[in-house]
Amino acid sequence: MATHARERLIDTAGALFFAEGIRAVGVERLLADSGIGRASFYRHFASKDDLVVAVLERRDTDWRRWLAAEVEARGRDPLALFDALADDAARGDFRGCAFINALAESADADGPVHRLAVAHKRAVTGFVAGLLAEAGQSGPEALARRFVLLMDGATVTVVRERDAAPLREARAIAAGLMA
Template identity: 75%
Template structure:
């Protein structure tokens, strides 16, 4: 039962944080949405920030598994990361990158939320570097950082423009970097 309460808190937080923003959702709202009591909340998480970290860690695992599966389905070509992102952003509820959003809301670069988000970006860059190496590209680490920069910029622009066009544009720029 204890694990069930933890899972319900994480599920409620995941949905609310992504839809409304982390800072906009208070503990009372999380309790009401999850149906979990305050004492149970604090048995599982010392603070809301600790819950945020748990949500981001779960999101990191699931999102990177999704990306790797989507890229594998597209033949593990480096540009497939953009095709997967385009597919993701065409969902009706796209709100950008949860990790970039979290870094914006938590400005303490030494804090646990920022560290989890930064590690996510590092892991994505490592995955892209692996794809680039498989494709025979030189200086894979530097090129992967450029891909992540393009992905991040395009994702923010998608949120602003409500169109997948920025992802397609970023893919075109990335294709140019490969030649």
Template identity: 60%
Template sequence: MPTQARDRLLKTAEELFYAEGIQAVGVERLLVVSGVGRASFYRHFAGKDALVAAVLKRRGQHWLAWLETAVEGHGGGPLAVFDALADSAQRGAFHGCAFINAMAETADTHSEVYQLARAHKRRIAGYVEGLIKAAGHPRPEALAAEFVLLMDGATVTAMHERTGAPALRARSIAERLLA
């Protein structure tokens, strides 16, 4: 059963890693901001890498649940993923995709962090494929791969444009792919 200290560490790490980057945030800072002691940290996690992995697992579950709800809120069709991304990019605390960011910070493609990020991207592709298939479009697997490419590109572009406009441009391209 998770403890309050573990939950505080996960919440604090998720916020700081997303806002500032995994490499930029050290264990000392996590301990100070979370108010958790060093002994408690090591009781729950073998080290920072284990904490990063736990954060990504948690973030992946929360993000996919958010995406599913947001897509439903935008009508449930495959193009709604772009509307959801546009909404997300409008938030003041938007820093792109935590999983793209994690991959960019991880040199070792065999590391657990990199593999968790890849697995998350596969889950998103599977979800998008399901939306495309349910809408009756041919080639759902190929279209899902193209949609995810557009989603990732829109997310990265939104980081520097600071608006949801890239997701809406990607939606327009995706609409042509479905035609």
């Protein structure tokens, strides 16, 4: 039962943080929406910040697994990254990158949220570098950093414009970088 409560808190917080923002959602709201009591909350998490870290750790695992599966299903072409992201962004509930959003809300550049977001971006960059190396691209690490820059910038632009077109434009730029 303890694991169930912890998982329900992470599930509820993940949905609320992504939809409304980390700062906008207080502990009272998390307790009310999850149906978990205050004592149970604090048995699992010393603070809301600890819950934020748990949510982002799960999101990191799930999102990177999703991206790898999407790219695999599309033939492991490095440009498939942008296709997968554009398809995801076309959903009505798209709110951008959970890690960029968390960085924007985190005031502590040395804190666990910042470190986790940086580690996530490094892992994504490593995955992209691997795809580029498999595709025979020279300098895959430097090119991967450019791809992630395009992915992140286009994702933020999608949120601003409410349209997946920036990810398709980023794909075209990335194709030019590979040429």
